[in-house]
Amino acid sequence: xxxxxxxxxxxxxxxxxxxxxxxxxxxxxxxxxxxxxxxxxxxxxxxxxxxxxxxxxxxxxxxxxxxxxxxxxxxxxxxxxxxxxxxxxxxxxxxxxxxxxxxxxxxxxxxxxxxxxxxxxxxxxxxxxxxxxxxxxxxxxxxxxxxxxxxxxxxxxxxxxxxxxxxxxxxxxxxxxxxxxxxxxxxxxxxxxxxxxxxxxxxxxxxxxxxxxxxxxxxxxxxxxxxxxxxxxxxxxxxxxxxxxxxxxxxxxxxxxxxx
DNA sequence: AATCAGCTCAACCGCCAGAGC
DNA sequence: AGCTCTGGCGGTTGAGCTGAT
Numbered sequence: 001x002x003x004x005x006x007x008x009x010x011x012x013x014x015x016x017x018x019x020x021x022x023x024x025x026x027x028x029x030x031x032x033x034x035x036x037x038x039x040x041x042x043x044x045x046x047x048x049x050x051x052x053x054x055x056x057x058x059x060x061x062x063x064x065x066x067x068x069x070x071x072x073x074x075x076x077x078x079x080x081x082x083x084x085x086x087x088x089x090x091x092x093x094x095x096x097x098x099x100x101x102x103x104x105x106x107x108x109x110x111x112x113x114x115x116x117x118x119x120x121x122x123x124x125x126x127x128x129x130x131x132x133x134x135x136x137x138x139x140x141x142x143x144x145x146x147x148x149x150x151x152x153x154x155x156x157x158x159x160x161x162x163x164x165x166x167x168x169x170x171x172x173x174x175x176x177x178x179x180x181x182x183x184x185x186x187x188x189x190x191x192x193x194x195x196x197x198x199x200x201x202x203x204x205x206x207x208x209x210x211x212x213x214x215x216x217x218x219x220x221x222x223x224x225x226x227x228x229x230x231x232x233x234x235x236x237x238x239x240x241x242x243x244x245x246x247x248x249x250x251x252x253x254x255x256x257x258x259x260x
Numbered sequence: 261a262a263t264c265a266g267c268t269c270a271a272c273c274g275c276c277a278g279a280g281c
Numbered sequence: 282a283g284c285t286c287t288g289g290c291g292g293t294t295g296a297g298c299t300g301a302t
Contacts, residue, residue: 014271014272015270015271015272015296016270016271016296017270017271036287036288037287037288038286038287038288049272050287050288051272051273051287051288051289052271052272054288054289055270055271055272056270056271058289059269059270059271060270060271087291087292088290088291089290089291090289090290090291101289101290101291102269102270102271102291103269105291105292106268106269106270107268107269109268109269109292110267110268110269111268262302263301263302264300264301264302265299265300265301265302266298266299266300266301267297267298267299267300268296268297268298268299269295269296269297269298270294270295270296270297271293271294271295271296272292272293272294272295273291273292273293273294274290274291274292274293275289275290275291275292276288276289276290276291277287277288277289277290278286278287278288278289279285279286279287279288280284280285280286280287281283281284281285281286
């Protein structure tokens with residue numbers, strides 16, 4: 001017996017989301033919180049696959065999302081994390097508040113990958129592509145704007161500890177696939193990296209905006225929603241004035257949306 | 261102004277793991 | 282134990298945008 005498709009393919013809309021669809025989804029999630037995604041499109045009156053709704057929410061509509069390009073610090077962190085975790089974008093994204101796995105994946109593929117290659121660094125292994133490329137293109141790593149702070153050989157050693165296999169043909173084979181190991185704070189000199197890589201970072205709510213926790217918990221959402229990016233997200237829909245959300249009922253929300 | 265090439269990123273697809281029955 | 286369902290993940294695609302010619 002074959003597996004059922006995640007949704008009825010007939011009558012399911014694809015492609016870019018409209019402002020109206022976004023509004024419906026937001027309204028629904030505000031009222032009911034995140035529940036069974038499969039049921040969301042039906043209940044919210046959307047002709048979309050539940051999966052598509054989840055994706056739209058997590059990658060675009062979620063209030064705690066940052067917008068815009070990754071800054072240098074974030075970019076550096078992504079590189080460091082990628083060296084440890086490989087293409088596990090969701091794990092990497094978990095360490096960058098307000099960023100999605102999709103966003104990081106895209107940024108990696110469009111920006112970082114090219115930068116690394118240009119620098120003579122293999123974006124997969126994080127090792128020099130070849131000695132000549134490095135010496136010709138990046139005679140001094142510290143000169144490039146990314147300002148690598150991590151010795152990749154050191155990183156590899158960190159990640160290899162306990163599982164070393166010197167006969168491995170490719171560097172990645174031994175690389176940190178056991179994240180419980182690799183993500184624990186280690187002997188890195190950089191305390192910031194250590195902190196961000198630690199589990200406690202994710203539990204630390206100090207970067208959140210506590211003002212609206214009660215409001216959002218009421219809707220079953222995470223407490224980090226009160227963020228200017230949320231307004232940006234709504235500005236995308238034409239809802240620039242969203243600061244009054246605390247006291248706004250859904251009719252008012254509809255009115256605001258109607259201005260779009 | 262028109263065309264083309266390259267780039268960006270939202271969205272889709274297929275697969276997998278875990279939970280529940 | 283085995284099956285189904287659901288959520289989540291990573292890879293890929295393609296429409297739209299931008300800059301170069």
